[in-house]
Amino acid sequence: MTKSSLTVYLAAPRGFCAGVDRAIKIVEMALQKWGAPVYVRHEIVHNKYVVDNLRAQGAVFVEELEDCPDDRPVIFSAHGVPKSVPAAAEARQMVFVDATCPLVSKVHIEAERHAEAGLQIIMIGHAGHPETVGTMGQLPSGDVLLVETVEDVARLDVRDPGKLAFVTQTTLSIDDTADVVAALQARFPAIVGPHKEDICYATTNRQQAVKEIAPKCDALLVVGAPNSSNSKRLVEVGARAGCGYAQLVQRAKDIDWRALEGISNIGITAGASAPEVLVNEVIDAFRDRFDVTVEVVETAQERVNFKVPRVLREPA
Template sequence: MTKPPLTLYLAAPRGFCAGVDRAIKIVEMALAKWGAPVYVRHEIVHNKFVVDDLRAKGAVFVEELDECPTDRPVIFSAHGVPKSVPAEAAARQMLYVDATCPLVSKVHIEAERHHDNGLQIVMIGHAGHPETVGTMGQLPTGEVLLVETPTDVATLDVRDPARLAFVTQTTLSVDDTAEVVAALQARFPAIVGPHKEDICYATTNRQEAVKAMAEKAEAMLVVGAPNSSNSKRLVEVGARAGCAYSQLVQRATDIDWRALGGIRSIGITAGASAPEVLVNEVIDAFRARYDVTVEQVETAQENVEFKVPRVLRVPA
C-alpha cells in the first residue's frame, strides 16, 4: 500500500541546551571519578529517559539531602537549590557538586545584588517549580515575592513601591513574561529590571523556531516531559502561533495517530532537556506510516558551552 505524503518540519535549534548538557556530564563524570552510587538531589533535568539512563549507570535520585549518606557525593540539579541546601551539605561534611545551570546562577546573583542594594524582589515564575524554589531560597523569607500572571501583579503587597526589582524564571514563555513585566512596570514605574533578559537564550531560540514552524505546519509535536516547564511553554507557543494541534509527547508511543489522521504537514521540536534519540524515534514512527520529506526550519545557531566544576576536572 502506498504511504500518504507528509512534510515533516524539524525545528532548529531543539533539544539539549548547554546547561542540560553540562548537568548530565557532571553526573557521568562524578560516576567515573568516584564510582557508584552518586546521589542526585531532585531529577538532574526534567526528562524520564535521561534520568532512567543515569540511574542505570549508578545515580540515585532523591528529593532531600537527609536521604543521602554522608560518605557519598551528592549533586544538585540544573534547576538550582535554595542556599539552605549547600549549607546543610557543608554542615554534614558532605562532598557536593553544584550542577545549577550558569544562567540560573546568574539570576541568583542578580537577586542578591538587588537585595544588597535594599530592594525587594518580585519573581516571575511558576509556584513550586524547582527553579523558582531555588531562586526564592537565595534570600530571606519575604524578600522575594512570586507572581505568575498580570492578575497577580494587581494584588501584590510590597514593602515600598519605589524600592523594587524583578527577576524571572529562565524557562518561561517570552510572550507571557512580557505581559507580566508590562503589568509590573505600569503599577510600579520605578521597578528595576535585569540588565539582560533572564529568560535563557535556549528557551528563546526554541520558542522562535516553533513560531516559524507554526506558520507552515498543520500540527506540532513537542518531545519533552510533562514536568518540563520549557517543553510545556513550547506547546503553548505553538498553539498561540496558530498551530491548531500542538501536543507534548514523551516518546513516539505517546503519539495520538487518530488525531493526526489526514494531515499533510507536521512540525517536530524538543524541549531543552529532551535527548535527540527521542526526536529520531518520533521521526522513525512517522516514516513507518508516511512517505516523509524532512525540512529543517532553522532560526538560530547555538555554540554555547559551559565548563563543568573544577572538582571534576582534576584527578581524584
C-alpha cells in the same frame, strides 16, 4: 499499500541546551571519579529517558538531602537549589557538586545584588517549580514575592513601591513574561529589571523556531516531559502561533495517531532537556506510516558551552 506523503518541519535549534548538556556530564564525570552510587537531589534535568539512563549507570535520585548518606557524593540539579541546601551539605561535611545551570546562577546573583541594594525582589515564575524554589531560596523568607500572571501583579502587597526589582524564571514563555513585566512597570514605574533578559538563550531560540514553523503546520509535536517548563511553553507558543493541534509527547508511543489523521505536514521540536535520540524515534514512527520528507527550519545557531566544576576536572 502506498503511504501518503508527509512533510516534517524539524525545528532548529531544538533539544539539549548547554546547561542540560553540562548537568548530565557532571553526573557522568562524578560516577567516573567516585564510582557508584552518586546521589542526585531532584531529577538532574526533567526527562525520564535521561534520568533512567543515569540511574542505570549508578546515579540515585532523591528529593531531599536528608535522603542522602554522609559518605557519598551528592549533585544538585540544573534547576538550582535554595542556599540552605549546600549549607546543610557543608554542615554534614558531604562532598557535593552544584550542577545549577550558569544562567540560573546569574539570576541568583542578580537577586542577591538587588537585595543588598535594599530592593525587595519580585520573581516572575511558576509556583513550586524547582528553579523558582531555588531562586527564591537565595534570600530570607518573605524577601522575594512570586507572581505568575498579570492578575497576580494587581494583588501584590509590597514594602515600598519605590524600592523594587524583578527577576524571572529562565524557562518562561517570552510573550507571557512580557505581559507580566509590562504590568509590573505600569504599577511600579521605579521597578528595576535585569541588565539582560533572564529568560535564557535556549528558551528564546526554541520558542522562536516554533513560531516560525507553527503557522504552516497541520500539527506540532513537542518532544519533552510533562514536568518540563520549557517543553510545556513550546506547546503553548505553537498553539498561539497558529497551529491547530499542538501536543507534548515523551516518546513515540505517546503519539495520538487518530488525532493526526489526514495531515499532510507536521512540525517537530524538543524541549531543552529532551535528547535527540527521542526526536529521531518520533520521526522514525512517522516513517513507518508515511512517506516522509524532512525539512529543517533553522532560526538560530547555538555555540554556547559551559565548563564543568573544577572538582570534576581534578584527578581523584
